[in-house]
Amino acid sequence: METIEQFYQHKFNELPGNLEYTIGQFNVFRIENRLDRKEELPLHVRRNFFKIMLFSGENVFKYGNEEIKVEGNTLLFFHPDIPYSYQPLTSDTKGFFCVFKREFFLGSHKLDVDNLSLFRSSVLPVFKLSTDDCKEVKNLFDKMFQEVNGNYIYKYDLIRNYASELYFLAMKWMPPENLFQYGDASKRITMVFLELLEQQFPIQYSTDKLKFRLPNEFAEKISIHVNYLNRCLKKVTGKTTSQHIMERLSTEAKILLKHTDWSVSEISDSLGFDDLAHFNKFFKKQTGLNPTFFRLV
Structure with missing residues (x-):
């Protein structure tokens, strides 16, 4: 299993201070800023962190035992229990991704990310976005990117809200028949x-x-x-x-x-x-x- 610390070390050759020294253990990146770095093809292994990605471009993602071809604007959620990988990125790939550990949502926020319906559905957590939906998702990533690089004392509280909104937007987009209700x-x-x-x-x-x-x-x-x-x-x-x-x-x-x-x-x-x-x-x-x-x- 790849830990979040190993992810930073092999992906960026550094361990950011705001990951190492904050309880949240969260960070967010622009995909295009990573294209100038020579990276090996990600191994199809479990990580010990969650990942949310807004992917603009074409690629093949392997999620568990499924292969998913994506094109255009796609929102993807990766759970640490499920191995995933993807093909090497091309020069025209754009988007964002954020990574965080379970601890990021402990404490006062208490969002149980492990047990969200998003990961208990028969539908893979991969969403092709319309133009309007993509703008909404991109706006949330822009806000996270702005806050994580800022000095506001409560920035991680804001970021938790933005990340939560991404989850609940995705669950709203899921077909109703794939979300269990607690009615009976x-x-x-x-x-x-x-x-x-x-x-x-x-x-x-x-x-x-x-x-x-x-x-x-x-x-x-x-x-x-x-x-x-x-x-x-x-x-x-x-x-x-x-x-x-x-x-x-x-x-x-x-x-x-x-x-x-x-x-x-x-x-x-x-x-x-x-x-x-x-x-x-x-x-x-x-x-x-x-x-x-x-x-x-």
Whole structure:
């Protein structure tokens, strides 16, 4: 995993004082100002910081296991749990990006960026912007850029508000059917289940073990019958409890196979499989490939 300190050191050969000495650990940059620096292609790895980018140009972003071709003006959100990378920037690329750690929103602001619906939706957090929307987003980045380079004592409070506005603008632009509401019991239970499931990831170390893996384990934690949990999930998402669990295990298995040097046996064990044969059978059923071959392709 790349830390925010390593990001600064390899990206800019420096660690800005306003990152090193402020509790916020935030900074913002113009993409075009980085084009004169010779940079290696970013590795497809997890970082330990959040990133929001206004990208103007053409490129291919790899987000988790998805490849997204972007052109024109695009707003992208990167979560530290999900590996990402992109192709080298061209000379006509423009835009902004900001980076920050979870701690930036702790304290009085208390925006739980980890659990925003933006990262709990089936839709990737990548938004093609209209001309008017791009102006609105660019204005927020301009304000952040101005404040981060200023001396106002409360500048980070302003910046937190601007960054929050970017998140909530994006959630407003998401299709309503992809944002869970808390209106009834089925939806509340669905959200609790999804949070429990996601809180177990990413798996950081090969010695980590999943706490909940079976439908009845989740049901017991939520204090409901497993059949009721299944009915709620089926009603709200169209998928069963087992389907959600298997799909999430499959996604994490793919990430670990591609982006760690752990053995297949270690990955199998960390994901809670009884033995390697069981994991191999599961993975082939989900992907059509055995784990060893998937790692090579």
